[in-house]
Amino acid sequence: MEKWKDKLFERFSISHEELDWLLFNATEVSFGPNTTIVDEQEIDTHLYILVEGVWRAYTYREGKEATIWFASSGDFVFSVWGYIMGQPSLLRIESITESRCYSIRKDVLERLFATSLAFANLGRKLVEGLVVYYEMWGLDMWRQRAAERYLALMNDMPEAVRMIPLKYIASYLGITVQSLSRIRSEIVKR
Numbered sequence: 001m002e003k004w005k006d007k008l009f010e011r012f013s014i015s016h017e018e019l020d021w022l023l024f025n026a027t028e029v030s031f032g033p034n035t036t037i038v039d040e041q042e043i044d045t046h047l048y049i050l051v052e053g054v055w056r057a058y059t060y061r062e063g064k065e066a067t068i069w070f071a072s073s074g075d076f077v078f079s080v081w082g083y084i085m086g087q088p089s090l091l092r093i094e095s096i097t098e099s100r101c102y103s104i105r106k107d108v109l110e111r112l113f114a115t116s117l118a119f120a121n122l123g124r125k126l127v128e129g130l131v132v133y134y135e136m137w138g139l140d141m142w143r144q145r146a147a148e149r150y151l152a153l154m155n156d157m158p159e160a161v162r163m164i165p166l167k168y169i170a171s172y173l174g175i176t177v178q179s180l181s182r183i184r185s186e187i188v189k190r
Contacts, residue, residue, distance in 0.1 A: 004051050007074025012129040018122045022049065025112055026102035031095040037077075038093040044082040045106040050075045053099025054160045056168055057091040067172040069137070070096075070153070072160035076130065077101075097163050146173040147183045 008019060026049065031037060037055065038044040055071045068091060071077045079089040083106055113123040140152060150173060154161050161169070170180040 002051075004049075004074035008049070008076075011074070011133065012076075012126055014122060014125060018118075021112070021119070021122075022104065023102055025108055026104040029101055029103045031099045031101070033095060033097050033099075035095045035099075036092060037095060038079045038082065038089050038091070040090065040092050041088040042079075042082065043086060043088055044079045045086070046078065046103045047083065047106065047109060048077040049102040049104075050077055051100045051102065053101075054096040054157075054163050055093060055099065056096055056164070056172075057093045058168075058171070059091050065168075065171055066174075067168050070157065070160060070164060070168075070172065072157045076126065096165070096168065146175045146179065147186070149173055150180070150183055151187070 005019060008014060009016075029048075031053070037048070040059070050071050050073055052073055055075075055077060056067050057069050057071075058065050058067045060066065077093065079091065079093065081087040081089050109123065113120045140149060144152065150169070153169070153172070166177050166180055170177045173180065175183075
């Protein structure tokens with residue numbers, strides 16, 4: 001089994017048949033490194049299933065990039081504002097590395113969710129899984145110090161962390177690259 005599929009099955013409790021159904025109705029897309037997938041102020045109504053690569057979402061705070069989240073193989077990615085609200089995105093989503101994903105338009109998903117209770121339940125399971133994941137992420141961002149968040153990031157996406165430039169990780173943690181280097185050296189000493 002492919003790792004990205006295992007991650008989806010574990011995180012969202014979906015069946016093999018449900019994933020096959022999603023992929024059948026999706027379009028496979030590839031992006032080069034440092035490619036904008038969703039731009040700020042763009043209305044994007046796609047759900048992306050990341051198969052390979054690492055993405056990030058960021059905005060600007062006081063003239064500097066502030067990374068909000070990272071996504072890696074097996075993650076669902078979408079612009080909350082575009083997909084759910086039909087509004088322009090407040091974040092920019094970009095590929096950090098060469099990437100491959102499946103893209104499904106919202107209208108296609110909604111049409112398929114309307115065909116049966118099983119598919120409607122799939123939509124509910126996806127939303128529930130994402131809500132739980134993002135609530136835990138939000139709590140961790142407030143409860144944990146930068147070193148703890150870095151360790152959690154390394155635990156959650158060990159392969160991806162090696163591909164993410166340190167400046168993006170530091171931005172995500174809300175610290176400088178120098179502080180991140182100190183944290184990393186302290187971890188190595190342990």
